Amino acid sequence: MSTTAAIDADRLRTRLDRARAAAADAGADALVIAPGSDLRYLIGGTNTSFERLTALVVPAGSGEPVLVVPKLEAPGYDEVPLDALGVRMATWVDGDDPYRLVAGLLGGAGRVAVGDMLPALHVLALRAALPAAEQVLAGPVLRELRMRKDAAEIAALRAAGAAIDRVHARMGEWLRPGRTEAEVAEDIAAAIVAEGHARAEFVIVGSGPNGASPHHEVSDRVLAEGDVVVIDIGGPTPAGYNSDSTRTYALGEPRDADVAESYAALLAAQRAAVAAVRPGVTAEQVDAAARQVLADAGLADRFIHRTGHGIGLDVHEHPYIVAGNDLVLEPGMAFSVEPGVYLPGRWGARIEDIVVVTEDGAESVNARPRELVVLPA
The missing domain is CATH 3.90.230.10 (Creatinase/methionine aminopeptidase superfamily)
Known part of the structure; x- marks a missing residue:
């Protein structure tokens, strides 16, 4: 588990709010963020993941962010203040289809901004689960926030x-x-x-x-x-x-x-x-x-x-x-x-x-x- 030390929930909530607003301004209906520095920036922690999908789904404008994570890896996020951030955790187990889970969260999204580091095996599976949604990169949205340090x-x-x-x-x-x-x-x-x-x-x-x-x-x-x-x-x-x-x-x-x-x-x-x-x-x-x-x-x-x-x-x-x-x-x-x-x-x-x-x-x-x-x- 990788966590950002000494970062308070208020700052993280502000980042999530700014990310939602930036996604809306960019014409995206939601962000789908993979483990890595973008996830750490938004919620204060991250974990490694590859073949099992972990993703933070952030609706644009308003709506509840959801951290989709394999149940066996959920303890890796125990140090992240999800409740204080208003982020719900949705777990899945081997045999479930996590892409359908994400598709259900995204509803009728027409344009989804996926994290730059999301592996292709997940990107293509999400595309199959959401065939009507256009996929774009989330990097141009998040870089505008991350470039300006507080x-x-x-x-x-x-x-x-x-x-x-x-x-x-x-x-x-x-x-x-x-x-x-x-x-x-x-x-x-x-x-x-x-x-x-x-x-x-x-x-x-x-x-x-x-x-x-x-x-x-x-x-x-x-x-x-x-x-x-x-x-x-x-x-x-x-x-x-x-x-x-x-x-x-x-x-x-x-x-x-x-x-x-x-x-x-x-x-x-x-x-x-x-x-x-x-x-x-x-x-x-x-x-x-x-x-x-x-x-x-x-x-x-x-x-x-x-x-x-x-x-x-x-x-x-x-x-x-x-x-x-x-x-x-x-x-x-x-x-x-x-x-x-x-x-x-x-x-x-x-x-x-x-x-x-x-x-x-x-x-x-x-x-x-x-x-x-x-x-x-």
């Missing part, structure tokens, strides 16, 4: 940011020549939990040429003196909200002569993007701010991914800070700012902070130095 969510992101900062502060304990990336990653993963996370969601240790692969994880490569090492780490705290922070380190003096100049441009690009964040600016303008600095330094083709992604109950969620996204930023939106430079076969670097849009700018939840950190070799 004060408690922002506080949870601050706590997650402080926790991952404490891990980066300890990097000198583990990064040294003669150790493999995998060995370093094992120590980092343990520290992520020790410093306040529920688990390590990901650990990237990209040393030397592996740092030029943005999504490299770990390998048996042995760290060597002169390596530039990209450390991208994060995970959820017990409250459910995620950290994600990248810093770049060097084991002694970098062996490549162009590291200092290129890293200075990267640092300027990251600072420019953070400085561009404020209400009224579009997501693509923040991306452009970072990209322009690197282009001016002749590194445009070395920055090969978007500038950032939203974060909250998921590590990657809306809004995405990328060219072509004309979404206007609003207070409460939270996302990464993480430009990088990558030189295949040689080295790479990335600087990543999580920022929250404030009334007049941006607040970074990460405070570790962003300059290249040179550790003793």
Whole structure:
């Protein structure tokens, strides 16, 4: 069972009410939400499910939400305040048809918004049970709610940011020549939990040429003196909200002569993007701010991914800070700012902070130095 710590029923009821209203505004008659972060956002808890259907059915506008769950899995929701939320639980047992149960709850619904993560085996079975209903994705409805964090969510992101900062502060304990990336990653993963996370969601240790692969994880490569090492780490705290922070380190003096100049441009690009964040600016303008600095330094083709992604109950969620996204930023939106430079076969670097849009700018939840950190070799 996964529950969101310290979240009160009043806030959850407000979220359900907003979800009902948003569904109605989107022209949907109901939402059908699968276990996962959307369910956790709406009722404060979730559980795993696959071949047996679990779904929260939320009528648009008004009406009683119903959590449809296999009877054998119902105890997994004992910690969720369903009564206080006005959510009824409807259980089923093997041999029953849960899709007919959902169809009965939906009545004559003409348009049903299904959760983005609902497995296809359930989507197709629901379609067969409701052949006259159009199915659309619920993601566009719920993302409008989840993109704008409330004060408690922002506080949870601050706590997650402080926790991952404490891990980066300890990097000198583990990064040294003669150790493999995998060995370093094992120590980092343990520290992520020790410093306040529920688990390590990901650990990237990209040393030397592996740092030029943005999504490299770990390998048996042995760290060597002169390596530039990209450390991208994060995970959820017990409250459910995620950290994600990248810093770049060097084991002694970098062996490549162009590291200092290129890293200075990267640092300027990251600072420019953070400085561009404020209400009224579009997501693509923040991306452009970072990209322009690197282009001016002749590194445009070395920055090969978007500038950032939203974060909250998921590590990657809306809004995405990328060219072509004309979404206007609003207070409460939270996302990464993480430009990088990558030189295949040689080295790479990335600087990543999580920022929250404030009334007049941006607040970074990460405070570790962003300059290249040179550790003793």
